[in-house]
Amino acid sequence: MAQSNRAEELRAENIAVSLRDVSKMYSREAPAVTNADFEVHDGEFVFITGETGSGKSTLLKMIMHELKPTSGEINVLGFDLNRIRHGKIPKFRRNLGIVFQDFRLLRDRNVYENVAFAQRIIQVPGKDIRKNVLDALDMVGLADKYKRKVTQLSGGEQQRVALARALVNKPLLLLADEPTGNLDADTAWDIMQLIERVNEIFGTTVIVVTHDRGIVSRMHKRVVEMKQGEIISDSGEIDPYYEGYDELPDYQDVDADGYEYEE
Amino acid sequence: MGTSMRNNNSIFSGIHRAFSTLFYTLWQGIKYLWRNKGYTLASIATISSCLFLFGIFFSVVLNFEHMVKSAEKDVSVTVFFKDGVTEDQINQLKIAVEERPEVSKVKYVSADEAWKEFSKDYLGDYADGFTENPLEGSENLEIYLNDVSKQADLVSYLEGIDGVREVNRSELTANTLSGANSLIGYISMAIIAILFVVSLFLISNTVASGIISHKDEITIMKYIGATDFFVQAPYVFEGIIIGFIGSIIPLVLIWYLYHKVIALVNGKFAILSSLLSFLPLKVVFHDLVPISVALGVGIGFLGSMFTIRKHLHV
Numbered sequence: 001m002a003q004s005n006r007a008e009e010l011r012a013e014n015i016a017v018s019l020r021d022v023s024k025m026y027s028r029e030a031p032a033v034t035n036a037d038f039e040v041h042d043g044e045f046v047f048i049t050g051e052t053g054s055g056k057s058t059l060l061k062m063i064m065h066e067l068k069p070t071s072g073e074i075n076v077l078g079f080d081l082n083r084i085r086h087g088k089i090p091k092f093r094r095n096l097g098i099v100f101q102d103f104r105l106l107r108d109r110n111v112y113e114n115v116a117f118a119q120r121i122i123q124v125p126g127k128d129i130r131k132n133v134l135d136a137l138d139m140v141g142l143a144d145k146y147k148r149k150v151t152q153l154s155g156g157e158q159q160r161v162a163l164a165r166a167l168v169n170k171p172l173l174l175l176a177d178e179p180t181g182n183l184d185a186d187t188a189w190d191i192m193q194l195i196e197r198v199n200e201i202f203g204t205t206v207i208v209v210t211h212d213r214g215i216v217s218r219m220h221k222r223v224v225e226m227k228q229g230e231i232i233s234d235s236g237e238i239d240p241y242y243e244g245y246d247e248l249p250d251y252q253d254v255d256a257d258g259y260e261y262e263e
Numbered sequence: 264m265g266t267s268m269r270n271n272n273s274i275f276s277g278i279h280r281a282f283s284t285l286f287y288t289l290w291q292g293i294k295y296l297w298r299n300k301g302y303t304l305a306s307i308a309t310i311s312s313c314l315f316l317f318g319i320f321f322s323v324v325l326n327f328e329h330m331v332k333s334a335e336k337d338v339s340v341t342v343f344f345k346d347g348v349t350e351d352q353i354n355q356l357k358i359a360v361e362e363r364p365e366v367s368k369v370k371y372v373s374a375d376e377a378w379k380e381f382s383k384d385y386l387g388d389y390a391d392g393f394t395e396n397p398l399e400g401s402e403n404l405e406i407y408l409n410d411v412s413k414q415a416d417l418v419s420y421l422e423g424i425d426g427v428r429e430v431n432r433s434e435l436t437a438n439t440l441s442g443a444n445s446l447i448g449y450i451s452m453a454i455i456a457i458l459f460v461v462s463l464f465l466i467s468n469t470v471a472s473g474i475i476s477h478k479d480e481i482t483i484m485k486y487i488g489a490t491d492f493f494v495q496a497p498y499v500f501e502g503i504i505i506g507f508i509g510s511i512i513p514l515v516l517i518w519y520l521y522h523k524v525i526a527l528v529n530g531k532f533a534i535l536s537s538l539l540s541f542l543p544l545k546v547v548f549h550d551l552v553p554i555s556v557a558l559g560v561g562i563g564f565l566g567s568m569f570t571i572r573k574h575l576h577v
């Protein structure tokens with residue numbers, strides 16, 4: 001009982017993600033994550049960075065409940081992930097949008113079907129699917145290519161489709177593991193801008209794992225840095241209306257609708 | 264965010280959603296069958312041949328049983344009496360025998376009737392040469408059984424009765440008939456059991472190959488929040504459809520072949536045609552259709568459930 005109260009408490013405080021003393025050991029050797037403690041508020045945009053093998057993906061997988069922590073407490077969006085019943089996992093996951101480095105699109109289907117797939121899975125009535133899918137594709141600037149086979153898209157375009165799929169169900173929390181890891185610098189920047197737009201327009205809470213120091217330093221967001229499984233620094237919550245706001249690039253210029261990229 | 268969509272929880276939309284999910288997963292199951300064509304065809308072929316053999320055995324056993332039953336009607340035990348046994352005593356025995364459960368009919372044949380029947384069968388016109396009944400004292404009881412396997416008991420009972428001279432059984436003895444019947448039954452059961460294991464294995468393999476080659480898709484579905492039902496149902500439907508098609512094909516074949524085979528047998532063995540009384544297809548199908556479909560669908564269901572348990576621990 002105390003646990004579910006804790007989950008409710010966190011909800012009341014608008015805390016989307018809360019990790020308390022979380023550790024993860026894959027084996028008896030060195031832990032992948034050690035005593036991680038942090039909170040993410042609703043609507044925040046957080047980068048998780050760190051060298052390879054520092055435990056970033058492991059941390060993210062625990063937040064999406066793909067992995068269970070070895071010890072510690074995890075609460076996400078009012079779900080106590082230490083005690084969530086198997087049958088409730090789909091309900092929990094429907095609040096998440098997840099994006100991967102390798103896109104993970106269904107290669108035998110076209111752009112539209114890849115996004116509609118997400119809606120079908122959560123049993124959205126058929127008549128609403130078309131509008132929602134086209135809205136999501138419009139958001140990522142791919143509305144005109146909805147009939148394309150995903151194999152005929154560039155890497156950046158494929159990641160846009162993956163982003164549209166993650167967003168079409170209107171998630172409360174967007175989790176991205178190296179979303180730009182397979183893309184060149186310019187394309188990577190566009191995708192990050194898109195994610196930032198989602199965060200700002202819909203208030204979606206965003207956690208992005210990335211190696212890309214360039215992007216992290218240009219975006220002026222909260223940065224959590226990991227090393228050998230430990231959180232070694234956390235810039236804390238950033239108020240976008242405070243310092244550095246003027247330095248933010250004007251994303252209106254890269255509005256997806258008008259933006260041009262290689263055909 | 265998106266709550267207006269999710270909060271629409273009236274009973275009507277709940278039912279509607281349940282149905283559309285059912286149809287969607289069914290449709291997915293059909294698509295899975297299609298994209299897995301090779302395996303699908305192999306499993307349908309196996310289960311079809313399995314159920315075809317089953318159908319043949321079933322028809323043979325059913326017809327054989329029917330023939331045995333009709334033959335049994337003609338199997339009788341004849342009781343002859345010692346000299347001096349009166350008709351009254353014979354009638355008393357008749358009443359006693361009629362009360363036994365395995366007895367269907369008892370007929371009293373007087374010496375005159377016995378002679379008439381004998382002379383008609385074997386002497387024809389020569390019978391007119393006899394003025395006296397040469398079969399004096401041959402009055403008897405013809406006893407018909409409803410269960411031939413009880414014949415031996417009845418005979419020993421009759422032999423133990425005072426005044427009984429002789430008990431004759433017919434040549435068609437019970438044990439051969441019911442023995443052959445159950446032998447066919449056992450052999451067919453064994454063959455069918457083996458074939459069912461094979462088709463179970465093949466269906467399971469078909470579903471497993473589908474699951475393995477679409478691991479990525481399944482992973483994505485789970486990330487997006489698909490329920491276990493949503494992920495698993497298409498594979499269950501896949502197995503059930505294979506089983507269903509696999510049961511319909513042999514039924515159509517049997518429907519087509521049944522009369523042809525009977526016509527062929529009757530033509531080849533015309534001499535035996537009085538013994539070979541076949542059942543109409545309708546009678547055979549009355550049980551064969553539901554049993555075959557249940558077996559096919561059941562095997563499909565079990566095969567896919569078993570595989571899902573093994574490969575899809577969601």
Ligand SMILES: Nc1ncnc2c1ncn2[C@@H]1O[C@H](COP(=O)(O)OP(=O)(O)OP(=O)(O)O)[C@@H](O)[C@H]1O
Binds near residue numbers: 032051057
């Ligand atoms: N499934 C696993 N089984 C065992 N050890 C694992 C597993 N996954 C990761 N690890 C180990 O846990 C540690 C953290 O891995 P993790 O993938 O979280 O790092 P990361 O920060 O995401 O690295 P990268 O930047 O290279 O993606 C590493 O030492 C890794 O070898």
Ligand SMILES: [Mg+2]
Binds near residue numbers: 056057058177
């Ligand atoms: Mg990683």
